[in-house]
Amino acid sequence: MKKKRIWALITALCLTCTVGFGMTGEQPIKVSAADSLSEIQQKQKEIQKKLNEAKSNLNSVNKQIGAEKQKQEALDNQISLNQQKINVLQQSISAMNADIADKNNQIAQKEEDIANKEIEITDTYEAFKKRMRAMYMAGENSSLEMLLSAESFSDFLTNAEMMKAISAHDQQLVEDLRAQKAAIEEEKTGIEQDKAAIEQRKQEIIIQREDIKATQSELEQAYAQSKDAMQDYGALKDQYENNRDAALAEEKAVEAELQNWYKTHSSNSSDGSTANSQFIWPLPGYSRISSPYGSRWGGFHTGMDITGGGVFGANIVAAASGTVIQSTSHYSYGNYIIVDHGGGYSTLYAHASQLLVSIGQKVEQGQTIAKVGSTGNSTGPHLHFEVRVNGKHQNPANYVHA
Numbered sequence: 001m002k003k004k005r006i007w008a009l010i011t012a013l014c015l016t017c018t019v020g021f022g023m024t025g026e027q028p029i030k031v032s033a034a035d036s037l038s039e040i041q042q043k044q045k046e047i048q049k050k051l052n053e054a055k056s057n058l059n060s061v062n063k064q065i066g067a068e069k070q071k072q073e074a075l076d077n078q079i080s081l082n083q084q085k086i087n088v089l090q091q092s093i094s095a096m097n098a099d100i101a102d103k104n105n106q107i108a109q110k111e112e113d114i115a116n117k118e119i120e121i122t123d124t125y126e127a128f129k130k131r132m133r134a135m136y137m138a139g140e141n142s143s144l145e146m147l148l149s150a151e152s153f154s155d156f157l158t159n160a161e162m163m164k165a166i167s168a169h170d171q172q173l174v175e176d177l178r179a180q181k182a183a184i185e186e187e188k189t190g191i192e193q194d195k196a197a198i199e200q201r202k203q204e205i206i207i208q209r210e211d212i213k214a215t216q217s218e219l220e221q222a223y224a225q226s227k228d229a230m231q232d233y234g235a236l237k238d239q240y241e242n243n244r245d246a247a248l249a250e251e252k253a254v255e256a257e258l259q260n261w262y263k264t265h266s267s268n269s270s271d272g273s274t275a276n277s278q279f280i281w282p283l284p285g286y287s288r289i290s291s292p293y294g295s296r297w298g299g300f301h302t303g304m305d306i307t308g309g310g311v312f313g314a315n316i317v318a319a320a321s322g323t324v325i326q327s328t329s330h331y332s333y334g335n336y337i338i339v340d341h342g343g344g345y346s347t348l349y350a351h352a353s354q355l356l357v358s359i360g361q362k363v364e365q366g367q368t369i370a371k372v373g374s375t376g377n378s379t380g381p382h383l384h385f386e387v388r389v390n391g392k393h394q395n396p397a398n399y400v401h402a
């Protein structure tokens with residue numbers, strides 16, 4: 001599957017090259033196949049740099065988004081908590097308003113009662129005055145004359161007692177009414193005091209509510225700001241994702257270019273065809289060559305690096321049968337194995353996470369001898385594979401193909 005895809009890419013690239021030359025004719029355009037290995041590697045390095053930058057930007061913006069999300073959640077919690085508080089205070093205020101309305105009704109009732117008493121007092125007093133006037137009119141000029149006009153002492157006493165009784169009775173009546181009125185007025189004052197107390201409490205609660213409302217509007221403002229920030233981060237994230245995707249596409253293209261170069265050069269090799277039958281690909285299921293044999297960054301890469309998604313822990317197999325002559329750890333190779341195949345041929349497998357064979361052990365072609373890792377001088381899980389003839393490293397591309 002992988003091999004087919006790579007070939008499809010290479011074929012596509014080659015077609016592009018041919019068409020490109022045909023169309024432009026005399027103008028020498030820079031084509032993939034014409035690039036030197038070091039140029040391809042340089043491109044790869046630049047693309048890697050872009051990719052790393054995009055990934056790092058994406059990473060940091062994702063962190064900011066995460067932090068902003070947490071902030072929003074905290075704000076949201078606070079806002080709903082405050083809303084609950086406001087609702088409770090609002091309920092108290094409503095209850096107090098109902099109380100105050102009730103007190104107002106009671107006060108109005110008392111005022112009506114007082115007014116009625118007032119009328120009763122006035123009426124009683126008027127009746128008393130009327131009676132006095134009637135008595136006065138019935139007699140001579142005054143009540144004294146009425147008393148003196150008694151024909152007998154008995155009459156006199158009767159008149160006097162009567163006068164006194166009438167007066168005392170009416171006086172009592174008025175006094176009772178006045179006392180009743182005063183009692184009602186006292187009740188009314190009591191109700192008014194209760195009402196005033198409720199109103200004071202209500203004012204305090206309104207202040208509390210207004211305080212929370214002020215905090216609430218600050219929180220809501222902060223939330224709105226956070227939402228704006230989130231939008232900005234989202235836009236940045238999109239941009240970084242685009243950068244990353246573009247770099248990934250470039251990486252894929254340059255990889256295809258590398259494969260192309262690699263295939264072209266290996267098919268030109270004289271001993272490639274015979275070696276192909278002797279050695280098998282050392283990392284089944286993984287065909288991506290992240291770094292080929294040859295000059296690299298001012299040095300020389302003595303093998304080929306093979307990798308792919310999920311490569312860590314994959315089986316490394318012996319390219320041919322032979323004897324294990326090295327199985328150890330090295331500062332640069334990490335955990336590595338050398339298998340001697342006889343006839344001056346040996347192969348080396350480096351950066352393993354696990355070594356499964358030991359020195360002196362005989363291995364068959366295709367036998368799993370180690371697991372892919374990233375030990376030693378390595379930036380990520382891959383197999384560094386070398387082919388040596390009489391101890392001298394060769395281009396593995398002349399010996400193995402994915």
Ligand SMILES: [Zn+2]
Pocket residue numbers: 291301303304305383384385
């Ligand atoms: Zn390597």
